[in-house]
Amino acid sequence: MKIEELVEKARDVITVRRVYSEPYEQNGTTVITAAVIGGGGGVGTGRGEKGKEGEGGGFGVSGRPVGAYVISGGQVSWRPAVDVNRALTGLAVVAIAFLVTRVQIARAKADHR
Template identity: 75%
Template sequence: MKIDELMAEARDAITVRRVYSEPYERDGVTVITAASIGGGGGGGLGKDEKGQQGEGGGFGISARPVGAYVISGGKVSWRPAIDVNRLLTGVAAVAIAFLVTRARVARARVRAERG
C-alpha cells in the first residue's frame, strides 16, 4: 500500500461516526452511544542494493465503548459504560501490589527486630 493511500484510509477511519452511533429512538427515549477511538500508523520508503525503490506502511485502530447519552423527557443524561475486564485488571493489580508490599514490610520488621 502506498503511503498516500494509507493516509487517506487513516483519515477515513477516524471520523465522528466512529465515536458516536446513529441515534436510536424507542418509546420516546433516544440513545446515542459513544466510543473511545485510538489509532496509529507509520510508513516509509527506501531503496535496496539494486536501486529499486519501495514503500510501505500500516495503520491500526482500536475502539472501546465509553457510554451513552440518553435523551428522555427533554433531559439529557450520560450513562458510562463499565468495562468489567479493565475493572478486574485494576483490582488485581492493586491486590498484587498490596500483597507484595505487605510481604516486604513483614520481612523488614523481622530484620529490624533481629538486629
C-alpha cells in the same frame, strides 16, 4: 498499496462517526453511544541495492466503548460503560501491591526482633 491510498483509507477510518453512533430511538428515549478511538501509523520509501524503489506503510486503530448519552423526557444523562476486564485488572494490581507491601512490613518487623 500506494502511500496516498493508505492515507486516504486511514482518513476514512478515523472519523467522528467512529466515536458517536447514530442516534437510536425507542419508546420516546434516544440513545447515542460513545467510544474512545485511538490509532497510529507510519509510511516510508526506500531504494534497494539494485536501484529499485519501494514504498509502504501501515496503520492501526483501536476503540472501546465509554458510555452513552440517554435523552428522555427532555433530559440528557450520561451513562458510563463499565469495562469489567479493566476493573478486574485494576483490582488485581491493587491486591498484589497490598500483598507485597504486607510481606515487606512483616519481614522488616522480623528483622528488628
